[in-house]
Amino acid sequence: MKKHILIVDNNILNLKLLENFLEGIYKITLMNSGIEAIKFLINNKVDLILVDINMPNMNGYETVKKIKGNVNLKDIPVIFLTSKVNYEIEAKIIELGAVDFVRKPFVKQMLRNKIKIYLEVESCRKNLDEKINRLQDVIIISLAELVECRDENTGGHVKRTAKYVKILTEALLEEKVYENILTKEYAYDLIKSAPLHDIGKIGISDATLLKNGSLDDEEFEFMKQHTTLGALALQKMIDESNGESFLYLAKDMAKYHHEKWDGTGYPDRLKGEEIPLCARIMAIGDVYDALTTKRPYKKAFSHDESIKIILKGKGSSFDPKIIEVFEKISYKFKIEKEAL
Structure with a gap:
């Protein structure tokens, strides 16, 4: 051509x-x-x-x-x-x-x-950019799988969550929700970096991470540190590199994906739009996968049960605007889960 x-x-x-x-x-x-x-x-x-x-x-x-x-x-x-x-x-x-x-x-x-x-x-230049992007993708997935290989109970969580985040992000982009922030470039970086959201778990001890049952209060407080540990690790990557844009979103997702819309989450009890948009999107994908996956301390909820639980969190756990879009396209999550 x-x-x-x-x-x-x-x-x-x-x-x-x-x-x-x-x-x-x-x-x-x-x-x-x-x-x-x-x-x-x-x-x-x-x-x-x-x-x-x-x-x-x-x-x-x-x-x-x-x-x-x-x-x-x-x-x-x-x-x-x-x-x-x-x-x-x-x-x-x-x-x-x-x-x-x-x-x-x-x-x-x-x-x-x-x-x-x-x-x-x-x-x-374009060929070099493509090679760099492919290398970055391989490194991201490898780092994420390094965390998952320690915990057979959450195997596949990273890839599933990344798929859910992609579906939701593309729907938000199409609906022009938060269009002042959610540009095509932001969406690309968000989807690219989604697998790194739990990278901080590599710093959690086996006794806590691999416990075959519910965590007690002390263990849960320790587990919560995976958010700040992940952010610290990604900040080091930012400091040692040219500050690739996707790493900043990866850091925000790692640190804030357990924050809640009403300010009752962790680690910093942020509320509303204080929580970075990427983390508000990740929170929904993360919770959906946690609900629909069997864990040692709970059974897997069905898709319909999980959707009801998430919709109930509108305005308390989750961003209301994002939940409105999620409700419309939640059937795509089910299709994706069955395909994985």
């Missing part, structure tokens, strides 16, 4: 000249204003943008600033088109995040070479 290049210039002659240079090699889209280009980019994928600096209404600098300010567009390589270049212009181009500039009058082979190079660089 041909790479798609968007060319933005208010000069029709320039547009046609550039199209003539590049057609047959690439898919070309021509736009004669920055405003129209931004509208086009919202719903269309391109691989590289050529944009003139001097345009009326919205010049090239303003256009690129808007592109780079959009999380879905910011990684598209941009090459400026300009009739003059000085240190000030070069500095501005670099500051805005463009990869290069092409001077007018255009030299066909120079233009083609620059476009080819930057498309290849972008392809390498």
Whole structure:
């Protein structure tokens, strides 16, 4: 499939000249204003943008600033088109995040070479990102399974809970609940990091973690420490890395997934929207799996029984807005559980 290049210039002659240079090699889209280009980019994928600096209404600098300010567009390589270049212009181009500039009058082979190079660089970047993401996913699951392998009674909890969180998060995204927080990027990081919510249990002794029965008060207080232990471990990861965004959500979920909407949870007795959104979502997936799974100290509740218990916690244990969406899509939890 041909790479798609968007060319933005208010000069029709320039547009046609550039199209003539590049057609047959690439898919070309021509736009004669920055405003129209931004509208086009919202719903269309391109691989590289050529944009003139001097345009009326919205010049090239303003256009690129808007592109780079959009999380879905910011990684598209941009090459400026300009009739003059000085240190000030070069500095501005670099500051805005463009990869290069092409001077007018255009030299066909120079233009083609620059476009080819930057498309290849972008392809390498994407491939590297994919490899890093796959490696991160493997590490996350491996860490989570390291905890689970110690406790046969909760085997599979991490993977099941992660699936439930994914279902609920995608439904909340579709319903636009907390849309000021729950962006596609936030949802991606939340789903990615969900398996790490119980990582703190690796610091809980076998005597407590593997007890074949209910915990007494002292043991339960010790077990509750898995939230803060998990947060501390993930904070160390954040400190020793570049602070990957998913690690911050992982930390919040690990620490706060046992907080309750009415402030009666632990470890910090947060209430309402003081509790991070990711932890409020995780709380529902975590409780659903705990209810529907057999443990040494209890039988497994049926799907319907579990739903009734969770709905009863609306406004006390759980966020009312999230519960309203959960009630609509709870049948998907049952389908997922039966499939696992």
